[in-house]
Amino acid sequence: MMRVSRGSRVATLAACVTLLLSAAACGTEQPEEAGDESQQVRLYGNDGNMLNTFPNELKDRADLVNGMKGTTPMTPLPEDFKTRLRAVNPDLRDFLYAAEAYDAVMISALATQLAGTTDPAAIAKQVIGVTNEGQRCDDAVNCLKLARAGQDIEYRGVSLTRAGFTDAGEPATASYATVHFDDEKLNDAKTEFVGAGDDSQASTTAPPKGRKPRGDTGAPLTLGGLLPRTGPASGAYPPQATGAALAVREINAAGGVLDEPVVWIDGDDGTNPDVARATLAAHVKKNVQVIIGAGTSGVSKAILPDVVAAGLVMFSPANTDASLTTIEDKGLYFRTAPPDSLQGQALADVIMRDGPRKVALIARKDSYGEGLQGYVRTELERAGLGGDKVKLLTYDPPADSDAPPVDFTAGAREIKEFGADAVLLIGYAESAAVILALHEAGVRIQQ
Structure with missing residues (x-):
């Protein structure tokens, strides 16, 4: 081994220090420039894109989702419920809103049994009471038995637990799951749950007294699906449709409603108001009394006036736009999904845990996207991120599945210039185009 004198070692050390101070490395590769490092961002998502089907939208760049995390309305699902869902659909990969769809169908059935008729107005008057201040029950057999006896019930299902x-x-309350993408799929081992809302906000108004069926009840109860079988939100269709199908199966196995099996007529909302209106018109012709859907808030908001005009109940398992809380619905609109005023808190909390300096909030340009974006911004500001640290951007969502991908090139450049280190994507499948635009603009995605 060649000997090195003490003087030589000191000289070498001094040279290394000089090189390090000039941003070069001694004996290593030269580090990346600080400017590049500042463009590394963490990706966050919402219930519309935190799905196992979402990476498919990125095709050969599905790896870009790795490390992405976000929130979705979800309660810890019992393994027995998952097993029952898979008995209906063995290929089911996601459970988003499956419990909410199951509960929406169950509550509709119980409200109909208590009403003693399939008249939508009478069903609607029983819906809220079915969930509050009665004899507690949590399955089709026991709940229907009580309802047939005219007993006021307090249904507690899979999503409606508190x-x-x-x-x-x-x-009145909700549970949210924090979910993570690893290896191009959701890593269930990292899922965490947090509660939100206030139990005291639950209604205390007594419903009309339940009555036993007499005369012409209008049975069978016919439910019309209005779920996103196609369009940007189609990734959420399988769990919602499966949850609804499981509830219908279990209700009918328990004897049905008003002495007849419940009828389910599937229908597509297309993630598009025009498609949804056509489906609604077909349901009206088939004497549907309760619409289960729509799958997205924007579609529900657009067609609710048509549903009300037809005098039907509309019960969504997936609408979260907070403005739907106060929309004029003549008492005919309900949902098992919690409003985004609650999810905004959960999302902001997830983002702030990572200590971001600048956050970009990118949303679909519709009531759902901009509504949730506003709630998250408010919560981030409450947490200490001033207005100059939060950037809001929107994009026009594609009209249908045949529309060209979202062009977010200019927005990606804005984010690069802004220097965000956290980016929240509020949207559905089209969010993939935003991720690709960020990557192509040179915004480094932290994984």
């Missing part, structure tokens, strides 16, 4: 509905016809 408290019942508010006077506005939506959950």
Whole structure:
């Protein structure tokens, strides 16, 4: 081994220090420039894109989702419930809103049995009461037995576990899951749950007294699906459709409603108001009394006037736009999904845990996207991120599945110039185009 004198070692050390101070490395590769490092961002998502099907939208760059995390309305699902869902659909990969769809169908059936008729107006008057201040039950057999006897019930299902509905016809409390993408799929081992809402907001208004069927009840109860079988939100269709199908199966196995099996007529909302209106018109012709859907808030908001005009109940398992709480619905609109005013808190908490300096919030340009974006911004500001640290951007969502991908090139450049180190994507499948635009603009995604 060649000997090195003490003087030589000192000289070498001094040279290394000089090189390090000039941003070069001694004996290593030269580090990346600080400017590049500042462009490394963490990706966050919402219930519309935190799905196992979402990476498919990125095709050969599915790896870009690795490390992405976000929130979705979800309660810890019992393994027995998952097993029952898979008995209906063995290929089921996601459970988003499956429990909410199951509970929406169950509550509709119980409200109909208590009403003693399939008249939508009578069903609607029983819905909120089914979830509050009665004899507690949690399965089709026992709940239907009580309802057939005219007993006021307090249904607790899979998603509705803590408290019942508010006077506005939506959950008073909610559970959110924080989910993570690893290896191009959701890593269940990292899922965490947090509660939100206030039990005291549940309604205390007594429903009309349940009555036993007499005369012409209008049975069978016919439910019309209005779920996103196609369009940007189609990734959420399998769990919602499976949850609804499981509930219908179990209700009918327990004897049905008003002495007849419940009928389910599937239908597509297309993630598009025009498609949804056509489906609604077909349901009206088939004497549907309760619409289960729509799958997205924007579609529900657009067609609710048509549903109300037809005098039908509309019960969504997936609408979260907070403005739907106060929309004019003549008492006919309900949802098992919690409003985004609650999810905004959960999302902001997830983001702030990572200590971001600048956050970009990218949303679909519709009531759902911009509504949730506003709630998250408010919560981030409460947490200490001033207005100059949060950037809001929107994009026009594609009209249908045949529309060209979202062009977010200019927005990606804005984010690069802004220097965000956290980016939240509020949207559905089209969010993939935003991720690709960020990557192509040179915004480094932290994984």
